[in-house]
Protein backbone atom coordinates (compact mmCIF):
# COMPACT_ATOMS: atom_id res chain seq x y z
CA UNK A 1 0.00 0.00 0.00
CA UNK A 2 1.34 3.44 -0.89
CA UNK A 3 2.16 5.66 2.08
CA UNK A 4 0.11 8.81 2.45
CA UNK A 5 2.22 11.97 2.59
CA UNK A 6 1.79 14.45 5.43
CA UNK A 7 3.36 17.90 5.76
CA UNK A 8 4.93 18.69 9.13
CA UNK A 9 5.01 22.49 9.52
CA UNK A 10 8.39 22.64 11.22
CA UNK A 11 11.93 23.71 10.46
CA UNK A 12 13.30 21.89 13.54
CA UNK A 13 15.42 18.99 12.22
CA UNK A 14 15.31 17.07 15.52
CA UNK A 15 11.51 17.10 15.53
CA UNK A 16 11.28 16.23 11.84
CA UNK A 17 13.57 13.24 12.29
CA UNK A 18 11.55 11.97 15.25
CA UNK A 19 8.20 12.41 13.47
CA UNK A 20 9.58 10.50 10.47
CA UNK A 21 10.69 7.68 12.76
CA UNK A 22 7.38 7.59 14.65
CA UNK A 23 4.97 7.91 11.69
CA UNK A 24 7.22 6.61 8.94
CA UNK A 25 5.71 3.17 8.56
CA UNK A 26 2.34 4.57 7.51
CA UNK A 27 3.07 8.13 6.40
CA UNK A 28 5.76 9.92 4.44
CA UNK A 29 6.52 12.99 6.57
CA UNK A 30 7.55 16.08 4.57
CA UNK A 31 9.13 19.09 6.31
CA UNK A 32 7.91 22.66 5.80
CA UNK A 33 10.89 23.69 3.63
CA UNK A 34 10.53 20.65 1.36
CA UNK A 35 6.84 21.52 0.97
CA UNK A 36 7.80 25.07 -0.10
CA UNK A 37 7.24 26.96 3.16
CA UNK A 38 10.29 28.62 4.71
CA UNK A 39 8.70 31.42 6.75
CA UNK A 40 9.67 31.57 10.44
CA UNK A 41 6.35 31.78 12.31
CA UNK A 42 6.39 33.96 15.41
CA UNK A 43 5.18 32.07 18.48
CA UNK A 44 3.03 34.74 20.06
CA UNK A 45 0.45 32.43 21.69
CA UNK A 46 -0.07 31.87 25.41
CA UNK A 47 -0.16 28.06 25.33
CA UNK A 48 1.35 25.10 23.49
CA UNK A 49 -1.99 24.72 21.68
CA UNK A 50 -2.06 28.38 20.54
CA UNK A 51 1.50 28.19 19.21
CA UNK A 52 1.00 24.83 17.50
CA UNK A 53 -2.05 26.24 15.72
CA UNK A 54 -0.18 29.40 14.65
CA UNK A 55 2.39 27.21 12.86
CA UNK A 56 -0.02 24.85 11.07
CA UNK A 57 -2.38 27.70 10.17
CA UNK A 58 0.47 29.77 8.67
CA UNK A 59 1.47 26.93 6.37
CA UNK A 60 -2.14 26.15 5.50
CA UNK A 61 -2.84 29.81 4.68
CA UNK A 62 0.28 30.02 2.49
CA UNK A 63 -0.01 26.71 0.61
CA UNK A 64 -3.64 25.67 1.08
CA UNK A 65 -2.47 22.18 2.06
CA UNK A 66 -3.43 19.99 5.02
CA UNK A 67 -0.58 19.76 7.50
CA UNK A 68 0.31 19.32 11.15
CA UNK A 69 2.66 21.11 13.50
CA UNK A 70 3.68 20.75 17.09
CA UNK A 71 4.59 23.00 19.93
CA UNK A 72 6.45 21.45 22.78
CA UNK A 73 8.54 22.34 25.75
CA UNK A 74 9.84 21.59 29.20
CA UNK A 75 7.94 22.48 32.39
CA UNK A 76 9.95 22.50 35.62
CA UNK A 77 7.93 22.55 38.86
CA UNK A 78 10.57 24.38 40.94
CA UNK A 79 10.68 27.10 38.25
CA UNK A 80 6.87 27.56 38.30
CA UNK A 81 6.49 25.76 34.97
CA UNK A 82 9.31 27.60 33.15
CA UNK A 83 10.70 27.45 30.51
CA UNK A 84 7.28 26.19 29.21
CA UNK A 85 6.23 27.84 25.96
CA UNK A 86 9.55 29.74 25.95
CA UNK A 87 11.65 26.53 25.91
CA UNK A 88 13.25 27.11 22.50
CA UNK A 89 14.34 30.70 23.26
CA UNK A 90 14.76 30.49 27.05
CA UNK A 91 18.26 31.98 27.04
CA UNK A 92 17.75 34.26 24.04
CA UNK A 93 16.28 34.67 20.59
CA UNK A 94 19.08 32.71 18.89
CA UNK A 95 17.53 29.48 20.31
CA UNK A 96 20.87 28.04 21.45
CA UNK A 97 20.28 24.64 23.09
CA UNK A 98 23.53 24.78 25.08
CA UNK A 99 22.73 28.20 26.59
CA UNK A 100 19.18 27.06 27.38
CA UNK A 101 20.53 24.05 29.29
CA UNK A 102 23.06 26.23 31.16
CA UNK A 103 20.27 28.57 32.22
CA UNK A 104 18.05 25.75 33.54
CA UNK A 105 20.97 24.10 35.38
CA UNK A 106 21.99 27.35 37.04
CA UNK A 107 18.40 28.16 38.07
CA UNK A 108 18.10 24.63 39.53
CA UNK A 109 21.23 24.95 41.68
CA UNK A 110 20.35 24.07 45.28
CA UNK A 111 16.80 22.91 44.41
CA UNK A 112 15.77 19.52 45.75
CA UNK A 113 12.41 19.37 43.95
CA UNK A 114 13.56 18.44 40.45
CA UNK A 115 10.25 17.23 38.98
CA UNK A 116 9.66 18.26 35.38
CA UNK A 117 7.85 17.15 32.26
CA UNK A 118 7.93 17.60 28.53
CA UNK A 119 4.64 18.52 26.90
CA UNK A 120 3.68 18.41 23.27
CA UNK A 121 0.57 19.63 21.51
CA UNK A 122 0.09 18.60 17.89
CA UNK A 123 -2.20 20.74 15.76
CA UNK A 124 -3.63 19.09 12.66
CA UNK A 125 -5.46 20.85 9.85
CA UNK A 126 -7.25 18.12 7.98
CA UNK A 127 -9.75 18.80 5.20
CA UNK A 128 -9.83 22.37 6.47
CA UNK A 129 -10.84 21.35 10.05
CA UNK A 130 -8.68 21.82 13.17
CA UNK A 131 -7.79 18.99 15.57
CA UNK A 132 -5.41 18.80 18.57
CA UNK A 133 -3.54 15.89 20.19
CA UNK A 134 -1.58 16.11 23.48
CA UNK A 135 1.28 14.13 24.93
CA UNK A 136 3.54 14.38 27.98
CA UNK A 137 6.59 12.71 29.48
CA UNK A 138 7.23 12.94 33.25
CA UNK A 139 10.69 12.98 34.78
CA UNK A 140 13.34 15.00 36.61
CA UNK A 141 16.06 17.53 35.86
CA UNK A 142 19.57 16.11 36.37
CA UNK A 143 22.53 17.94 37.92
CA UNK A 144 24.73 17.94 34.79
CA UNK A 145 24.58 17.01 31.11
CA UNK A 146 24.79 13.29 30.27
CA UNK A 147 24.64 11.63 26.83
CA UNK A 148 24.79 12.79 23.23
CA UNK A 149 21.59 11.52 21.60
CA UNK A 150 18.46 13.51 20.81
CA UNK A 151 18.27 17.30 20.90
CA UNK A 152 17.30 20.27 23.07
CA UNK A 153 17.08 19.55 26.81
CA UNK A 154 17.52 15.76 26.39
CA UNK A 155 20.97 15.66 28.14
CA UNK A 156 19.50 17.00 31.42
CA UNK A 157 16.11 15.26 31.40
CA UNK A 158 15.78 11.96 33.30
CA UNK A 159 12.48 10.34 32.25
CA UNK A 160 10.58 8.13 34.72
CA UNK A 161 10.50 5.38 32.07
CA UNK A 162 13.04 4.09 29.55
CA UNK A 163 10.45 2.05 27.65
CA UNK A 164 6.70 1.59 28.17
CA UNK A 165 6.32 0.01 31.64
CA UNK A 166 10.11 -0.14 32.28
CA UNK A 167 11.23 2.12 35.15
CA UNK A 168 14.40 4.18 34.68
CA UNK A 169 16.32 2.61 37.58
CA UNK A 170 19.71 3.67 36.18
CA UNK A 171 18.55 7.30 35.97
CA UNK A 172 19.56 7.63 32.33
CA UNK A 173 18.89 10.92 30.57
CA UNK A 174 16.90 11.05 27.33
CA UNK A 175 20.23 11.69 25.59
CA UNK A 176 21.54 8.34 26.87
CA UNK A 177 18.71 6.19 25.54
CA UNK A 178 18.33 5.16 21.92
CA UNK A 179 16.17 7.05 19.44
CA UNK A 180 13.92 3.94 19.23
CA UNK A 181 13.34 3.96 22.99
CA UNK A 182 12.79 7.73 23.15
CA UNK A 183 10.23 7.39 20.35
CA UNK A 184 8.27 4.84 22.39
CA UNK A 185 7.89 7.00 25.49
CA UNK A 186 8.17 10.64 24.46
CA UNK A 187 5.59 13.41 24.68
CA UNK A 188 5.85 13.79 20.87
CA UNK A 189 5.39 10.04 20.34
CA UNK A 190 2.21 10.08 22.45
CA UNK A 191 0.71 13.03 20.56
CA UNK A 192 1.75 11.68 17.14
CA UNK A 193 0.37 8.24 18.00
CA UNK A 194 -3.02 9.87 18.68
CA UNK A 195 -2.69 11.77 15.39
CA UNK A 196 -1.97 8.59 13.45
CA UNK A 197 -4.91 6.78 15.12
CA UNK A 198 -7.16 9.65 14.04
CA UNK A 199 -5.88 9.56 10.45
CA UNK A 200 -6.21 5.78 10.27
CA UNK A 201 -9.78 5.81 11.58
Ligand code: IMP
Nearest residue numbers: 070071072073074087088151152153154
Ligand atom coordinates in the same frame (compact mmCIF):
# COMPACT_ATOMS: atom_id res chain seq x y z
P1 IMP B 1 9.09 24.71 19.76
O1 IMP B 1 8.05 23.63 19.93
O2 IMP B 1 9.58 24.79 18.36
O3 IMP B 1 8.66 26.01 20.34
O4 IMP B 1 10.38 24.26 20.54
C1 IMP B 1 10.27 23.57 21.73
C2 IMP B 1 11.62 23.51 22.41
O5 IMP B 1 11.41 22.66 23.55
C3 IMP B 1 12.73 22.85 21.60
O6 IMP B 1 13.48 23.75 20.88
C4 IMP B 1 13.54 22.19 22.71
O7 IMP B 1 14.36 23.15 23.31
C5 IMP B 1 12.47 21.79 23.71
N1 IMP B 1 12.01 20.41 23.42
C6 IMP B 1 10.83 20.02 22.88
N2 IMP B 1 10.79 18.67 22.75
C7 IMP B 1 11.99 18.24 23.19
C8 IMP B 1 12.55 16.93 23.27
O8 IMP B 1 11.98 15.90 22.88
N3 IMP B 1 13.78 16.88 23.80
C9 IMP B 1 14.46 17.98 24.24
N4 IMP B 1 14.00 19.21 24.14
C10 IMP B 1 12.75 19.34 23.63
